[in-house]
Amino acid sequence: MATSLNSAPENEVLKLDNQLCFPLYAVSRMLTKAYQPYLLALDLTYPQYLVFLLLWEQEPLTVKEIGEKLLLDSGTLTPLLKRMEQKQWVSRQRDPHDERSVVIGLLPAGRALQAQACQIPEQILTKLNMSAAEFTALRTQLNQLLSQLT
Amino acid sequence: MATSLNSAPENEVLKLDNQLCFPLYAVSRMLTKAYQPYLLALDLTYPQYLVFLLLWEQEPLTVKEIGEKLLLDSGTLTPLLKRMEQKQWVSRQRDPHDERSVVIGLLPAGRALQAQACQIPEQILTKLNMSAAEFTALRTQLNQLLSQLT
DNA sequence: CAATGTTTAATTGTGCACAATTAAATTTTT
DNA sequence: AAAAATTTAATTGTGCACAATTAAACATTG
Numbered sequence: 001m002a003t004s005l006n007s008a009p010e011n012e013v014l015k016l017d018n019q020l021c022f023p024l025y026a027v028s029r030m031l032t033k034a035y036q037p038y039l040l041a042l043d044l045t046y047p048q049y050l051v052f053l054l055l056w057e058q059e060p061l062t063v064k065e066i067g068e069k070l071l072l073d074s075g076t077l078t079p080l081l082k083r084m085e086q087k088q089w090v091s092r093q094r095d096p097h098d099e100r101s102v103v104i105g106l107l108p109a110g111r112a113l114q115a116q117a118c119q120i121p122e123q124i125l126t127k128l129n130m131s132a133a134e135f136t137a138l139r140t141q142l143n144q145l146l147s148q149l150t
Numbered sequence: 151m152a153t154s155l156n157s158a159p160e161n162e163v164l165k166l167d168n169q170l171c172f173p174l175y176a177v178s179r180m181l182t183k184a185y186q187p188y189l190l191a192l193d194l195t196y197p198q199y200l201v202f203l204l205l206w207e208q209e210p211l212t213v214k215e216i217g218e219k220l221l222l223d224s225g226t227l228t229p230l231l232k233r234m235e236q237k238q239w240v241s242r243q244r245d246p247h248d249e250r251s252v253v254i255g256l257l258p259a260g261r262a263l264q265a266q267a268c269q270i271p272e273q274i275l276t277k278l279n280m281s282a283a284e285f286t287a288l289r290t291q292l293n294q295l296l297s298q299l300t
Numbered sequence: 301c302a303a304t305g306t307t308t309a310a311t312t313g314t315g316c317a318c319a320a321t322t323a324a325a326t327t328t329t330t
Numbered sequence: 331a332a333a334a335a336t337t338t339a340a341t342t343g344t345g346c347a348c349a350a351t352t353a354a355a356c357a358t359t360g
Contacts, residue, residue: 013271014264016203016219020285021181021274023292025200026221028178029347030299031171036349047316050175053166064338069166071176074339076317083315100325100338114164121163124171129298135170138291142173145288148279149180179317186319197346214308224309226347233345250308250355 034127038120042113047072048084049117051104055090056114060105062095071150089113184277188270192263197222198234199267201254205240206264210255212245221300239263 016022032046039049050070054061061069063077070077081104084090089110095101125135166172182196189199200220204211211219213227220227231254234240239260245251275285 011206011264011268014203014268015207016200019203019271020278020289020292021185021196022200022203022220023289023296024174024178024181025196027292027296027299028174030221030296031174033348034299035171045315046171046175050166050172053164053169053172056161057165062338063340070172071180072316073318075319075341076315078340080316094339098326098338102339114161118161118164121169127299128170128295130295134291138295139170139173141284141288142170142177145278145280146173146177146180149177149184149277183318195345212308222346223348225311225349226345228310230346244309248308248356252309 031124034124035120038117038123042116043087044113045080047076047080051077051080051084052089052110052113052117055104055106055110056117060091060103062101062103064101066104084110181274184274185270188267188273192266193237194263195230197226197230201227201230201234202239202260202263202267205254205256205260206267210241210253212251212253214251216254234260 012018035046035049039046042049044052047070051066054066054069063074063081066081067073067077081090081092081102085092087109088107091105091107092102093105095103128135130138162168185196185199189196194202197220201216204216204219213224213231216231217223217227231240231242231252235242237259238257241255241257242252243255245253278285280288
């Protein structure tokens with residue numbers, strides 16, 4: 001079969017290069033991959049790292065609170081947090097005052113990871129090859145877009 | 151246990167709000183969700199939609215070519231393309247001139263989806279609430295970042 | 301030409317994402 | 331207080347992502 005090229009102007013809008021969604025999707029995945037070597041050294045996955053960023057800042061947090069901050073639901077978080085519990089990084093227990101809630105706290109091993117993780121952001125920043133101003137501007141734009149989409 | 155707040159300046163770099171990776175990750179997922187109602191109407195997933203964007207522009211393509219353009223490997227593409235084949239959207243056959251390659255072509259049902267899909271980009275654009283200039287600028291920035299990360 | 305190395309998909313196994321459902325605890329309404 | 335509605339996690343099932351391995355086809359080298 002001969003190669004067919006379909007470049008009719010009415011289809012311009014469907015070209016991959018004209019989409020915003022694809023670079024977003026691809027950059028997100030490639031950036032996660034850029035974290036991989038550092039996270040692997042800590043035996044962490046990227047979503048687990050995000051949960052730690054929250055807990056290192058404030059703990060304990062309920063599954064609901066983590067879900068609201070990371071925009072993830074219990075279908076994702078419950079098994080993820082169980083794996084983090086198995087590694088003795090976090091505790092999971094029902095809130096005695098509201099048995100519906102599960103409270104996630106840091107265990108010593110999870111708290112100890114922070115010291116090793118705090119080198120990661122600067123090493124990623126190097127890989128990005130962006131100025132601090134560009135970094136902040138892009139982050140602001142994306143946060144605006146995020147609030148538009150949520 | 152009392153809530154612990156850890157805001158020591160040496161940990162600022164680990165705060166979720168200071169990361170670029172999180173808004174990228176979250177916007178990517180929320181944007182995919184914004185596509186959901188339109189894709190659901192065509193019985194498509196988002197990665198399948200991306201494959202179609204490529205094939206509508208040019209076909210046939212090998213699995214390798216699709217993987218290079220979307221930055222996906224055969225572990226993702228093989229089962230995805232098999233599902234698309236099952237729905238009679240695409241054909242999958244070994245290249246007779248190089249039996250290592252699998253050539254993906256459009257079938258009539260897959261070609262027909264283009265007409266229904268071409269309304270999607272403008273509807274997404276509305277949801278984004280961005281000017282054309284902002285849209286293009288952000289896309290350019292992300293494409294730059296993508297080439298930096300690949 | 302035979303041996304070696306490379307390329308290409310497929311396979312296997314793990315961990316997200318997420319829609320949909322379920323079940324228990326709590327809150328609100330009557 | 332009893333009934334109804336809401337909230338919260340957990341569960342189930344599907345479909346990516348991706349690392350690592352395998353196997354076949356092809357290319358290169360001696």
